[in-house]
Amino acid sequence: xxxxxxxxxxxxxxxxxxxxxxxxxxxxxxxxxxxxxxxxxxxxxxxxxxxxxxxxxxxxxxxxxxxxxxxxxxxxxxxxxxxxxxxxxxxxxxxxxxxxxxxxxxxxxxxxxxxxxxxxxxxxxxxxxxxxxxxxxxxxxxxxxxxxxxxxxxxxxxxxxxxxxxxxxxxxxxxxxxxxxxxxxxxxxxxxxxxxxxxxxxxxxxxxxxxxxxxxxxxxxxxxxxxxxxxxxxxxxxxxxxxxxxxxxxxxxxxxxxxxxxxxxxxxxxxxxxxxxxxxxxxxxxxxxxxxxxxxxxxxxxxxxxxxxxxxxxxxxxxxxxxxxxxxxxxxxxxxxxxxxxxxxxx
Numbered sequence: 001x002x003x004x005x006x007x008x009x010x011x012x013x014x015x016x017x018x019x020x021x022x023x024x025x026x027x028x029x030x031x032x033x034x035x036x037x038x039x040x041x042x043x044x045x046x047x048x049x050x051x052x053x054x055x056x057x058x059x060x061x062x063x064x065x066x067x068x069x070x071x072x073x074x075x076x077x078x079x080x081x082x083x084x085x086x087x088x089x090x091x092x093x094x095x096x097x098x099x100x101x102x103x104x105x106x107x108x109x110x111x112x113x114x115x116x117x118x119x120x121x122x123x124x125x126x127x128x129x130x131x132x133x134x135x136x137x138x139x140x141x142x143x144x145x146x147x148x149x150x151x152x153x154x155x156x157x158x159x160x161x162x163x164x165x166x167x168x169x170x171x172x173x174x175x176x177x178x179x180x181x182x183x184x185x186x187x188x189x190x191x192x193x194x195x196x197x198x199x200x201x202x203x204x205x206x207x208x209x210x211x212x213x214x215x216x217x218x219x220x221x222x223x224x225x226x227x228x229x230x231x232x233x234x235x236x237x238x239x240x241x242x243x244x245x246x247x248x249x250x251x252x253x254x255x256x257x258x259x260x261x262x263x264x265x266x267x268x269x270x271x272x273x274x275x276x277x278x279x280x281x282x283x284x285x286x287x288x289x290x291x292x293x294x295x296x297x298x299x300x301x302x303x304x305x306x307x308x309x310x311x312x313x314x315x316x317x318x319x320x321x322x323x324x325x326x327x328x329x330x331x332x333x334x335x336x337x338x339x340x341x342x343x344x345x346x347x
Contacts, residue, residue, distance in 0.1 A: 003119070003120065003121050003122040003123045003124055004122070004124070005082070005093075005094070005095065005096060005122055005123045005124070006095050006096070006123070006124055006126035006199075006200070007078075007095075007096045007097075007098065007113060007123045007124065007125055007126060008095070008096070008097050008098070008125075008126050008127050008128070008129060008198075008199055008201075009097075009098045009100065009106060009109060009110065009113075009125070009127075009128045009129070010022060010097060010098065010099045010100070010129045010130075010131070011099075011100045011104060011106045011109075011128060011129070011130050011131075011150045011153075011154075012102065012130050012131030012132060012133075012147075012150055012158075013102050013103075013132075013133070013140050013144060013146065013147040013150060014102030014103060014271045014272035014292065014317055015102065015133060015136070015271065015272040015290075015291075015292025015293070015295075016102065016131040016132055016133040016137075016140075016160055016292075017131045017133065017158075017160035017161060017188065017191055018099050018100075018102070018131050019099070020160070020190075020191035021131055021158060021160065021188055021191045021193070022036065022097070022099055023191065024188075024191045024192045024193070025097075025193075025195055025198075026065050028194070028195050030195045030196070031065065031095075031195055032065065033065070033091065033092065033093050033094045033095070034065040034066070034093060034094070034095045034096070034097055035065065035066040035067075035068070035081055035085075035090075035093040035095070035096045035097070036065055036066065036067045036068070036096075036097050036098075036099065037067075037068055037069075037074075037077060037078065037081070037096060037097070037098045037099070038067065038068070038069050038098075038099045039069075039074070039098070039099065039100050039101045039104065065093070066081075066090055066091060066093055068081065074098070074109060074112055074113075075112055075116050075118070075119060078096065078119060078123070079118055079119065081096070082122050082123075095126075095199070096123065102271075102272065102317075103146060103239060103271075103317070104146065104150075105145075105146050105149050106128065106149060106150055106153055107149055107153060107216040107217050110125065110128070110153060110204070110217060111217065113125045114204070124203055124204075125203065125204035126199065126200065126201060126202070126203070126204065127155040127156065127198075127199065127200070127201030127202070127204060128153050128154045128155050128156075128204065129154065129155070129156045129157075129158060129198050129199075130150045130151050130153075130154035130156070130157050130158070130183075131157075131158045131160050131188075132147075132151065132157055132158070132159055132160065132172070132176065133160055133161050133292065134159050134160060134161045134162045134164070134165040134169060134172065135161050135164050135165050135292075135295055136268075136292060136293055136295070137159075137169070137172045138169070138171060138172050138175065139268060139293075141175060143268065148179060149213070149216060151176055151179045151180055151183075152179045152180050152209060152210055152212060152213040152216070153180075153209060153213050153216070153217065154180055154183045155183055155201040155202075155204070156183060156184060156186065156197070156198050156201060157176055157180065157183045157184070157185045157186070158185075158186050158187070158188050158193060158198070159172075159185060159186070159187045159188070160188050160191065161295075162187050162189070163189065163190065164295060173185060179210065180209065180210065180213070181210075182208055182209075186198070206218065238319055238320050239271065239317065239318070239319050240317070240318060240323065241315060241316070241317050242315070242316040242317075242318065242321075242323030242326060243313070243314070243315050243316075243323075244275075244312070244313075244314040244316070244323075244326055244327045244330065245311050245312065245313055245314075246278070246311060246312040246330075247310075247311045247312075249278045249279055249280040249283050249312075250277055250278065250279055250280065250312060250330070250334050251279070251280050251281075251334055251337040251338060251341070252279050252280070252281050253337045254330070254333040254334040254336075254337040254338075255277060255279065255287070255289070255299070257333050257337075258329060258330050258333050259289065259291065259296050261329065261333075262291060262296070262326075263291065263294045263295070263296050264294070266293070266294070266318075266321065267293060267294055268293050268294075268319075269318055269319045269320055269321050270291065270292075270293055270294075270316065270318055270321065271292070271293070271317045271318060271319060272290075272291070272292055272315075272316075272317045273289065273290065273291040273292075273296075273314065273315070273316050273317075274288075274289070274290050274314075274315050275288070275289045275290075275312065275313060275314035275315065276288060276302075276305075276306070276312065276313050276314075277289055277299075277312045277314070278310060278311065278312045282301065283310075284304065284305070285301045285302060285303060285304070286301070286302050286305055286306075286312075287299040287300065287301055287302075288300045288301075288302060289314070314326070314330075
């Protein structure tokens with residue numbers, strides 16, 4: 001029999017708005033006493049800092065929720081979290097939400113949750129929520145099989161960035177319906193949606209999904225679910241994460257030029273950029289930058305750094321783009337801006 005603690009999975013391709021959605025959900029009173037497990041791709045994780053921040057592996061959020069980052073094995077992370085609750089080391093959370101990396105095939109994650117004997121007595125899989133980018137969703141489905149699986153296994157689909165789309169995309173909606181006819185499609189406005197439209201979907205049932213989804217969820221489930229519990233960051237060999245870390249502050253003009261060049265020249269091969277940037281003009285208030293393909297959000301300034309690290313951290317996830325190119329370009333632009341400002345001061 002399934003356990004009492006509901007576990008929901010939030011998935012969706014890179015840049016589809018999972019972290020923004022989760023940040024808004026956690027501010028809702030109904031989401032208090034929730035434990036959040038975030039799986040990040042790349043050597044430097046930022047998503048958990050953009051939800052809230054702390055130096056501990058498991059942190060208490062201002063909303064009353066908990067947050068931790070997967071470090072290796074998902075099953076081990078969940079068992080450790082449940083054990084800490086049993087011992088009274090963390091608050092008595094009532095729900096667990098797992099945010100997958102945007103490159104994750106969600107089927108191994110669901111297989112691990114549904115078949116691991118140690119978890120079975122404590123949790124029940126309570127639904128899969130998939131975010132889909134209204135601007136880039138069609139192209140993403142065409143290019144990345146992971147995004148097809150994310151939509152196909154969903155109980156709820158959330159369209160994001162509809163404010164940036166030129167019109168309601170009936171082609172995208174038809175494509176989603178063909179992949180998953182029973183999942184209702186909701187719209188999040190700037191990441192905002194009521195939790196009761198997403199959660200408490202009932203015990204996850206693969207039989208309600210398409211034939212393809214059922215095959216993905218059940219093939220070799222017994223033989224491989226332990227392997228899958230570890231291998232949740234599988235991705236195409238041509239997709240890579242690149243990290244740029246800079247202790248020296250960056251000029252705001254250089255950052256603006258850098259983002260403009262990326263938007264103009266990288267296109268669909270820049271799957272996602274997220275960063276915390278230390279600017280010369282505001283070193284105590286970092287800028288949060290976020291871009292997906294050729295769509296970049298305006299920078300957002302935080303009131304303070306979310307952790308003790310005061311370095312700029314930019315994480316690029318790309319397809320066939322060399323990581324050194326980003327660092328070389330940023331260095332060249334920042335040097336040129338600094339030299340131009342020096343020349344102006346001496347004229």
